[in-house]
Structures are given as structure tokens and as C-alpha cells.
Amino acid sequence: MSIIVNLDAVLVKRNMKSKDLAEIIGITTANLSILKSGKAKAVRFSTLEAICKALDCQPADILEYVED
Amino acid sequence: MTKNRLLNIATVLCKFTKGLFVLAFIGLTFLFIHIQIHRDYYKDKKVDFDTKDFTYSMTHKVKTKTADNAIFTVENIKTYSLYITYFQLTGLLAVLFLGTKEFQKVLESVKKVTTFEADNVTAFRRIGKLIFIYALLTSFSILEFNEGGFRGFSIPLKPLILILLAFIMAEVFKEGHALKQENDLTI
Numbered sequence: 001m002s003i004i005v006n007l008d009a010v011l012v013k014r015n016m017k018s019k020d021l022a023e024i025i026g027i028t029t030a031n032l033s034i035l036k037s038g039k040a041k042a043v044r045f046s047t048l049e050a051i052c053k054a055l056d057c058q059p060a061d062i063l064e065y066v067e068d
Numbered sequence: 069m070t071k072n073r074l075l076n077i078a079t080v081l082c083k084f085t086k087g088l089f090v091l092a093f094i095g096l097t098f099l100f101i102h103i104q105i106h107r108d109y110y111k112d113k114k115v116d117f118d119t120k121d122f123t124y125s126m127t128h129k130v131k132t133k134t135a136d137n138a139i140f141t142v143e144n145i146k147t148y149s150l151y152i153t154y155f156q157l158t159g160l161l162a163v164l165f166l167g168t169k170e171f172q173k174v175l176e177s178v179k180k181v182t183t184f185e186a187d188n189v190t191a192f193r194r195i196g197k198l199i200f201i202y203a204l205l206t207s208f209s210i211l212e213f214n215e216g217g218f219r220g221f222s223i224p225l226k227p228l229i230l231i232l233l234a235f236i237m238a239e240v241f242k243e244g245h246a247l248k249q250e251n252d253l254t255i
Binding site for chain 1: 249250253254255
């Protein structure tokens with residue numbers, strides 16, 4: 001997929017665990033794992049907003065477009 | 069899922085029908101063996117081989133004064149013809165049994181609310197293929213007797229329509245599965 005999810009890198013920078021982020025934004029760790037692994041087909045704006053708020057970052061810090 | 073009476077009845081009917089097919093297979097095998105062991109038993113038994121579905125053409129008939137209804141009897145049927153008929157009917161029962169089993173699987177998955185799964189797409193494709201085999205098996209009839217024989221051939225239209233329907237259903241479920249996956253993978 002040409003959209004890369006850099007959530008892991010941002011989590012490391014913020015020194016936060018996936019479990020904690022999942023709890024803050026109100027999704028399951030399984031769904032967060034799907035998002036991190038790039039298996040997700042789509043991301044809701046509400047989820048993206050919650051992630052950005054929790055990690056104090058911009059959507060571009062999490063999502064990156066890479067040409068195939 | 070809330071109790072769906074119609075689905076429950078359909079599942080029970082599938083199980084019952086499968087049982088009937090097994091019983092029919094046992095009965096058919098018993099008859100097949102019995103005909104070979106005690107041919108005389110069928111001497112006076114009248115069986116009408118002619119059916120309206122087939123276009124029969126008599127392949128050969130030995131010139132004899134014997135009437136047709138005395139030539140075309142169970143007692144006079146050739147062993148190889150008996151084998152062909154037995155395997156044809158056994159195949160039909162197997163196909164019907166497997167088709168019912170696949171349909172039952174689909175019904176049970178609907179009850180478990182796992183309707184749009186890849187397994188159901190495969191099940192409908194399998195049903196389509198099984199109906200095709202059914203159509204092949206019912207398209208011919210070969211009956212050879214000691215003093216004659218006839219072969220029948222017909223193009224079964226109903227199964228062909230059912231094949232099309234089964235494959236359309238497989239495509240519908242495939243689209244449903246894709247939609248479900250998209251929904252499940254939206255975070």
C-alpha cells in the first residue's frame with residue numbers, strides 16, 4: 001500500500017504505549033494494531049482527530065504517501 | 069441473531085433431506101445387489117422404463133416375436149447397464165447430498181451472523197458445480213437388455229438456470245464479503 005502509517009515512530013517519540021493510546025482514543029488494541037500494520041482500509045476523521053489530539057501531532061506526522 | 073423460525077425450519081429440512089438421501093442410497097444399493105442375486109424375483113414385476121423427460125431412440129432390437137413389455141424388463145437388463153444405472157443414481161444422490169450439505173452450511177452461517185464470509189462464496193460456487201454434475205448425470209440414460217436396448221438423451225434446462233443462479237449468488241456474497249471487510253477494516 002502506498003500510504004504508510006508512522007504511528008509507531010510517533011508513539012516512541014512521545015514515549016507512549018499502544019495500549020495507552022488505544023485507551024485514550026477509545027478503540028481496541030486490535031484495531032490500533034490493524035492501523036499500525038497498514039492493514040486498515042480506511043481511517044475515520046474522528047479517529048484521526050483523536051490520535052492527533054492524544055499525541056499532539058499533525059495528520060502528516062502519522063500518515064505518509066510513498067509511491068509504489 | 070434473534071430466533072428466525074424459517075431459517076431453523078430450513079436447517080432441519082436440510083438435515084432431514086440428507087438423511088433421506090442416505091436412506092435412498094442404502095435402498096438403491098440393496099436393490100442393486102438383490103437384482104443381481106435374485107433376478108427371478110423380478111420376473112413378474114412391471115417397471116415402466118419410458119419417461120416423458122427423455123427423447124428415447126431405440127439403438128437396437130433383436131427381431132423377435134416377443135412383445136416390447138416382455139423384452140424391457142428388470143429381469144432382462146444387462147449387468148453392465150445395471151452398473152451404469154446404479155452409478156448414475158448413486159452419483160445423483162451424492163451430488164444432492166453434498167449440495168444440501170453446502171446449503172445447510174450457508175444457512176448455519178447466516179444464523180451465526182457470519183453471512184458474508186469467504187466460505188459462503190465458496191459454498192455457492194460448489195453448489196453451482198454440483199448442479200452442473202447433476203445436469204450431466206440426468207442428461208442421459210442407457211438401458212441395455214438381453215434382446216434390445218435404448219438410449220435416452222435430454223438437455224436439462226432447469227438445472228442450467230439453477231447453475232446460473234448459484235454463481236450469481238456466489239458473486240453477490242463475494243461483493244458482500246468485500247463490503248464487510250472494508251467496514252471491518254475502517255478504524
